[in-house]
Amino acid sequence: MIIAHDAAARLDPTGAVAPQLYRLLREAIIQGEMEPGTRISESEIATRYAVSRQPVREAFIKLAEDGLLEVRPQRGTFVCKISVDSVMDARFVREAIEADIVKALAADPDAALVRDLMAQIEEQRVVAGRDSVAFIRLDERFHRTLAEGAGRSHAWRVVEGQKVQMDRVRHLATRRFPMAALVEQHGAIVHAIGRGDIAGAEQAMRLHLRAILTDLPEVVRDLPNFFEAARTPGRLY
Amino acid sequence: MIIAHDAAARLDPTGAVAPQLYRLLREAIIQGEMEPGTRISESEIATRYAVSRQPVREAFIKLAEDGLLEVRPQRGTFVCKISVDSVMDARFVREAIEADIVKALAADPDAALVRDLMAQIEEQRVVAGRDSVAFIRLDERFHRTLAEGAGRSHAWRVVEGQKVQMDRVRHLATRRFPMAALVEQHGAIVHAIGRGDIAGAEQAMRLHLRAILTDLPEVVRDLPNFFEAARTPGRLY
DNA sequence: TACACCATACTTCCATACTAGTCTACAGGC
DNA sequence: GCCTGTAGACTAGTATGGAAGTATGGTGTA
Numbered sequence: 001m002i003i004a005h006d007a008a009a010r011l012d013p014t015g016a017v018a019p020q021l022y023r024l025l026r027e028a029i030i031q032g033e034m035e036p037g038t039r040i041s042e043s044e045i046a047t048r049y050a051v052s053r054q055p056v057r058e059a060f061i062k063l064a065e066d067g068l069l070e071v072r073p074q075r076g077t078f079v080c081k082i083s084v085d086s087v088m089d090a091r092f093v094r095e096a097i098e099a100d101i102v103k104a105l106a107a108d109p110d111a112a113l114v115r116d117l118m119a120q121i122e123e124q125r126v127v128a129g130r131d132s133v134a135f136i137r138l139d140e141r142f143h144r145t146l147a148e149g150a151g152r153s154h155a156w157r158v159v160e161g162q163k164v165q166m167d168r169v170r171h172l173a174t175r176r177f178p179m180a181a182l183v184e185q186h187g188a189i190v191h192a193i194g195r196g197d198i199a200g201a202e203q204a205m206r207l208h209l210r211a212i213l214t215d216l217p218e219v220v221r222d223l224p225n226f227f228e229a230a231r232t233p234g235r236l237y
Numbered sequence: 238m239i240i241a242h243d244a245a246a247r248l249d250p251t252g253a254v255a256p257q258l259y260r261l262l263r264e265a266i267i268q269g270e271m272e273p274g275t276r277i278s279e280s281e282i283a284t285r286y287a288v289s290r291q292p293v294r295e296a297f298i299k300l301a302e303d304g305l306l307e308v309r310p311q312r313g314t315f316v317c318k319i320s321v322d323s324v325m326d327a328r329f330v331r332e333a334i335e336a337d338i339v340k341a342l343a344a345d346p347d348a349a350l351v352r353d354l355m356a357q358i359e360e361q362r363v364v365a366g367r368d369s370v371a372f373i374r375l376d377e378r379f380h381r382t383l384a385e386g387a388g389r390s391h392a393w394r395v396v397e398g399q400k401v402q403m404d405r406v407r408h409l410a411t412r413r414f415p416m417a418a419l420v421e422q423h424g425a426i427v428h429a430i431g432r433g434d435i436a437g438a439e440q441a442m443r444l445h446l447r448a449i450l451t452d453l454p455e456v457v458r459d460l461p462n463f464f465e466a467a468r469t470p471g472r473l474y
Numbered sequence: 475t476a477c478a479c480c481a482t483a484c485t486t487c488c489a490t491a492c493t494a495g496t497c498t499a500c501a502g503g504c
Numbered sequence: 505g506c507c508t509g510t511a512g513a514c515t516a517g518t519a520t521g522g523a524a525g526t527a528t529g530g531t532g533t534a
Contacts, residue, residue: 016310016517041485052519054291057486061295062302073253073486074525089391096337096392097330154326155333158395253487278515289489294516311495311515 011049018055021045022062029068029079030164031133032171036081036226040069066164082168083228084220087213090162095209097155098143099202104150106193106201113149114194120145121186128179135179136170142186166212172226173219177212185211248286255292258282259299266305266316267401268370269408273318273463277306303401319405320465321457324450327399332446334392335380336439341387343430343438350386351431357382358423365416372416373407379423403449409463410456414449422448 011020025045028034042053042060049056060077063069067086071077105113120142127134140163147156170177185208192201220227248257262282265271279290279297286293297314300306304323308314342350357379364371377400384393407414422445429438457464 018517043485053486054518054520058295058298060486061298065299071486072526074484075527076485086391089389092337092389093334093392093395096333099337100329100333152326152329154323155330158330158399162395255487280515290516291488291490297516308516309496310517312497313515 011051016055017049017051018058021049021051021055021059025059025063026066026068026164029063030167030171032168034079036079038079039076040079041077066161068164081228082165082172082226084216085228087165087169087216090165091209091213094159094162094166095206097159098146098209099205101147101150101152101155102189102193102201102205103198104152105146106196106198109193109196110149111194113145114190116149117142117145117186117190117193121183121190124179124183124186128183132170132174132177132179136167139182139186146189169213169216169219172223173215176218177215182208182211248288253292254288255295258286258288258292258296262296262300263303263305263401266300267404267408269405271316273316275316276313277316278314303398305401318465319402319409319463321453322465324402324406324453327402328446328450331396331399331403332443334396335383335446336442338384338387338389338392339426339430339438339442340435341389342383343433343435346430346433347386348431350382351427354379354382354386354423354427354430358420358427361416361420361423365420369407369411369414369416373404376419376423383426406450406453406456409460410452413455414452419445419448 010024011017025034034040042056045056045059046053060069060071064071064077067083068080069077070080120138124135124138124142127138143159144156147153147159185204188204189201189208192204247261248254262271271277279293282293283290297306297308301308301314304320305317306314307317357375361372361375361379364375380396381393384390384396422441425441426438426445429441
């Protein structure tokens, strides 16, 4: 386990413990610091962070809702393997929402927002291909800016919940995924918004969100035991 | 409080308590049995259902995530007033997802599914205008059938989470909302799917989901203290 | 060797006890 | 009358112990 032994130091003793644990563990799982399939227990985490089992339990429940942990009563709690189905399910929801967001933005373009987005793309270009973690962070900011620019903070929170499944794959792929191409796709989205091209913006976003997962089959092949055995034999995608 | 005093009888002692409490309370809030703004406490519910505070607490946390309760530490827990903003936020997300679902269905129409949906519409016609609770239940089934017909069970769960905000309004409006019109809109959606009219199906669904809330301003006017004071003075919708 | 049985050491889930923060009502000083 | 301070009754959050269920390793019996 990569987590520091003085992990308790990361906790702010003034605030509530349970949400802090949730965020810490969530981050650890998404970034792959806890391998899929790993077995953990309430008491183990509790002692590691020097808190009682109860807040740990609450964090576990939330992580289970996010599809990151599987709690099996009286048996144990496990870090979920990544399910290709879940990833595609998440992408579907995310695509639907973000497509409508950029449609709304293109219907009423805001010059200041477009400038902001273009500046962000420049930042992305700098780290593309060099620092995948930084890129993922910038990418997240870009998409959040779009949502909030459209006045859709709530929709963004929903997207955020879906995104975790996709982000796990990206952290596994690390520098495999084509950041430069993704940056160009960001540019296409913003340009379409800027010129008020509703259909174009929508199409650009949909293509972009599908491109994110082009390397998925490759990742599954290289790291098969990080993934669940497929549950659907038939076609779905 | 309308809940029976022997409420504990509703709990299945063999299964886990927390999720059962969650479902019970969720139902009670959505159906308006617990008035918006009402203050409740963990211990109050715990004694009412003859369980300890802990599972109640876990149910409260989930309900808070659903936007149905507001937990204020050391202060108390309150049934959320309905926020018009939240309702519109939920509608946006729901519309985006369900629009993509019917587009997928229309792109590859399934005769058996269309027959099933048409039969459901007949059932809806029977109760329309007479039994709003039954209608809401049938309506839920209709939309779920669409989602699952497209192989999008996960997307439906997301919609389900959003729907609660809209359903609260409907239960307040009871027989005010125009069920007959909604049934006809269901028909328009299914017909568009049946003839493979992708754009038509999408448009029909979007119009339908907006029509659901036509009576919202009226409800707000008639029952103002069930609603939160608007948080945004500017235009957003 | 192979299999049934059982003790033991886990696990989650629930109940109970305790801590710390917040609100309310009332007493006392001005 | 009006403000301030404080005691007490709340609240949610956390800690801890126990109950019920499950996996595991060893033992006895063929």
